[in-house]
Amino acid sequence: GIQVxxxxxxxxLQEGANSTLRCNFSDSVxxxxxxxxxxxxxxxxxxxxxxxxxxNGRLSATTVATERYSLLYISSSQTTxxxxxxxxVASGNSGGSNYKLTFGKGTLLTVNP
Amino acid sequence: xxxxxxxxSRDICQRGTSLTIQCQVDSQVTMMFWYRQQPGQSLTLIATxxxxxxxxxxxxxxxxxxxxxxxxxxxxxLTVSNMSPEDSSIYLCSVGGDSSFDLGYEQYFGPxxxxxxx
Numbered sequence: 001g002i003q004v005x006x007x008x009x010x011x012x013l014q015e016g017a018n019s020t021l022r023c024n025f026s027d028s029v030x031x032x033x034x035x036x037x038x039x040x041x042x043x044x045x046x047x048x049x050x051x052x053x054x055x056n057g058r059l060s061a062t063t064v065a066t067e068r069y070s071l072l073y074i075s076s077s078q079t080t081x082x083x084x085x086x087x088x089v090a091s092g093n094s095g096g097s098n099y100k101l102t103f104g105k106g107t108l109l110t111v112n113p
Numbered sequence: 114x115x116x117x118x119x120x121x122s123r124d125i126c127q128r129g130t131s132l133t134i135q136c137q138v139d140s141q142v143t144m145m146f147w148y149r150q151q152p153g154q155s156l157t158l159i160a161t162x163x164x165x166x167x168x169x170x171x172x173x174x175x176x177x178x179x180x181x182x183x184x185x186x187x188x189x190x191l192t193v194s195n196m197s198p199e200d201s202s203i204y205l206c207s208v209g210g211d212s213s214f215d216l217g218y219e220q221y222f223g224p225x226x227x228x229x230x231x
Contacts, residue, residue, distance in 0.1 A: 030218070031218050031219075033219065033220065035222075041150075041203055041224070041225050041227065042224055042225070043156075043205070043222040043225075045114075045219065045221060048218070048219040050218075086155065086156070088156075088220075090210060090218070090220075094210060094218060097161070097163075097169050099144070099161070099210055100158055100171075101146070101158065101207075101210065101220055102158075103155045103156045103157075104155065105154075105155045106155055
């Protein structure tokens with residue numbers, strides 16, 4: 001099956017700092033999503049980004065599908081950004097029995113005041 | 114997007130018992146999925162819940178241990194059977210991944226059910 005690798009596994013920042021999280025995947029994919037899991041366990045959708053660049057406030061993401069990687073940028077980090085960031089990629093036929101979203105192991109981000 | 118609710122939100126169960134988790138979506142969806150997140154780990158797909166037919170299980174997960182029902186396009190249940198402490202996890206329901214019912218290809222997740230088996 002498809003492999004998804006995220007780096008770094010852990011990241012500690014001071015409030016106000018910028019960071020870049022990386023996601024590498026082993027095969028062509030139908031879509032790619034970034035999620036933030038908050039300390040209460042809720043998975044929050046950040047970006048649906050099979051290719052190209054998107055921005056939402058202090059967060060932006062870029063996926064280069066031909067080179068099989070995606071980057072999540074966090075600028076001017078805040079303590080509320082703390083949590084685990086997951087990259088997930090979809091393979092198989094959309095709506096088909098072989099469709100599957102595979103998660104990376106995540107990046108644990110801690111933002112200190 | 115879709116609004117997904119799960120019941121119960123958390124439970125503590127004794128080994129050898131079973132727990133049924135419910136997932137309700139506020140709109141009709143084609144694809145529904147069940148995931149498990151063991152403590153400190155990432156999410157792993159258990160199965161795809163198919164409406165009107167048997168669920169499709171991933172390698173390492175079997176119907177006897179994780180029976181799934183999908184009676185209609187807005188509801189599904191996952192049962193964790195004959196539980197052991199190793200089943201202590203967060204179980205999450207998810208929808209999306211196809212373009213039907215105006216959800217697009219994005220997947221959305223419910224709030225999860227936090228299960229502890231003693």
